[in-house]
Structures are given as structure tokens and as C-alpha cells.
Amino acid sequence: MVDKKKNRSEGDSVLSVFTSILNVFNNLRYLNCHPFVELDLPRLSFDEKTPTFFSSTIVELHITVEDFNDCLYLLNGRLSQLRTFYVKIYFFFLPSEVIKEKKSLPNMKCFSLMCKSEILCYNKSIVSLLQRMTNLEELALYIFVGQRTCLDGNCLKNDIINHLPRLNKFTFNIRSFIYDLDQADLLSNEYIQDTFKGLGDIQVISCVDYFPKQRTGQCHFYSYPYTLTYYNNITNNFTDGLFKFVREVSLFDEHPFEHEFFIRIARAFPLLENLSMINQTQQKQKLNNNNEHLSIIEYLHLNQLRFIDTHDDYVEQFLVNTNTCLPKNIRLFIHYDSLKRVTNNFTRVATRVNCCKINCLRIYNQFQISKRLTNYFPNAKILI
Structure with missing residues (x-):
């Protein structure tokens, strides 16, 4: 309860600062609030409070907000001349009934929305908002959608592009996760790729995966070149390339990741810093004792490694x-x-060299910090 009060208090402070900036600087035309987040300050949140700010001069805003409703608050008429809007959304909740503004946003020329959180109401939120921007010329959409059907090029055309007649630049990274997948719903990557015909000069890369154990699937497509700093839920079907901006990668599959797969990851993401993975399936290569004479993989910039729900083979990897x-x-x-x-109770020679390179060890499950553990990780701060 104390933490919630603290977070609410900090959020109120950010809202107060934001409101003061707009009310004090009467001729302000450009405002970038992303440094708030970079300084580890709370994200802007109205927490269903009625905003008290107005600005008839600001034309460009860059901001990170707590949830989608905060984005809607910013677009409900209080920033009447806003033309360029870059927003990062941390959480995604159903649009609030309190925000009833549905008028068009004719002044909006450039809009960028990024949200890593899963969106479960795509049509009522994203599509509804974009269709209000009737004069939009540039659009960037980086989202993760969860629903019963797969998004594809036809969805983009019918729901978005056809409603924005002045749109001349569209960049996107869209991953749709499909739940309760039925065998009859399976679509090939070739079919998905074919739906993007007619998008002009936009080059689209797509990848479709199905996970029969979970009865789920995912369809990921993006406009090339890839410019984001993260790439989530990479599977064995990953399309090779050079992703020079990516620093954060997550891996997930029901099929095993073999040694060659990790070579591909190292080559594709030369500046990779943060890697996490989920895979409970044993490596076949190791099972068949076919792991001799494999090249050693290097991740020159890696500084964080997270095994969330993984088979021991990947820890050994x-x-x-x-x-x-x-x-x-x-x-x-x-x-x-x-x-x-994997370390044979912190005695294994083959894992000692890399374990000595760990400077922070965050261990899950109950355990006692033993002398054997601390000696095996001599340079690590051990967190429990």
C-alpha cells in the first residue's frame, strides 16, 4: 500500500510539472518529455483526473504515458494545434468511458505510437483512434496485439490505410498473438506475405509461428529496415538480417534452439546487450551427442542474460x-x-570461466547462500 501511495504521489508530481510547463510557457511549440523516463522518473498519468491544462500553440509533443487512456486525454481537444505526436505507452487498458471525445483530429499530420504491452482491444482502441486522424501524412505503429485472429496486410489496408487518404509514409512493427487457435485457422507465411501486395514501396518482412502445445500462434510483420531497439519473441523461424539498432532481444519457442541458432542471433544483433529466453525443449544436437567441434559464440556487448523458463541445455549453452x-x-x-x-553444485570446471564474469547474480527460488556458491561467483553481487 505504501508503494502505491508513493507511485501515485510521484505520478501527481509529473502531472503537475507537465501542466505547469504548458500553462506557464504560453508560446511553447515543441515539448519532449521522454527525458523524464530516461531519468527514471514516473510516466505521465492522469489517473482518471480531469486535466486542467490547455495549449493553443504546441504543435509537436514527445511523451511517455502510463496507459492508453492518458494518450486519449492528451488528444481530447486540450492541445488544439497538435500536429506531430510521438507517444510511448507503458500499459494498455480498455478505453475509459470517461473519455467520450470521438471527434476527428484534422490537424494531426504525424503520429507515432509505441506500446510493448499486449493490446486486447485493437479495433476499439488503435483502429478507432487512427480513423479520427483524417489528414494524417506519416504514421509509425509499433504494437503487440492479442486476439482470436491474425492481423495481416488486409487488416492494415481495410482498417487504417483506406481511411487515411493523405498517408504517404507508414512504418510499423506489429506482432499479433493468437489465442485458442483452431487447426482450421492456420495460415502460411506465404499467405500473410501476399496480403501486403499493393503497399507501394513499403518492403514488409513477415513470420508466422504456431505453438501446438499452447494452442496459440503469432504473426509478426514489420516494414524494412528495422529501426527499433528491441526484438521480441524470436523463434527458429526468425528471418536473418542485420539489426544494428537492436539492443534487447527475447527468444521463445516450443522447438529446440540449437547451437547454430545462437550463432545466427549473434550475427544478426551485433550490439545485443539484453537477452532473455523461454524454451523448455531439450536440444536435439546435445541429445544426439553431436555438439563436438562447434564454434565458440561471442556476444561482445552482452550485459544481461535472463533465463525465465528454460531447459538446462540453454543455461549450458x-x-x-x-x-x-x-x-x-x-x-x-x-x-x-x-x-x-548445470554447474554440478558449483564445482564444474567447464562453466567456471564464464561464471567468473558475472558481476550480478539474481537467483530465483528459495536457497541459502553457501560458501561454495560465493566462491564460484567471486565477482558477483548475489541477489535473492
């Missing part, structure tokens, strides 16, 4: 120094039981 050469000063997030097994 990164901790055994004949598989992977880790750089120094790595933050490792891992379950205690898995770490204990």
Missing part, C-alpha cells in the same frame, strides 16, 4: 565456455535449481 565466450560484467537472472544442476 551460455555458461560452458566451449560454447559461448561471455564478456565481463554480466548480470545473470536464473533459477537456483537449474544453476546448481
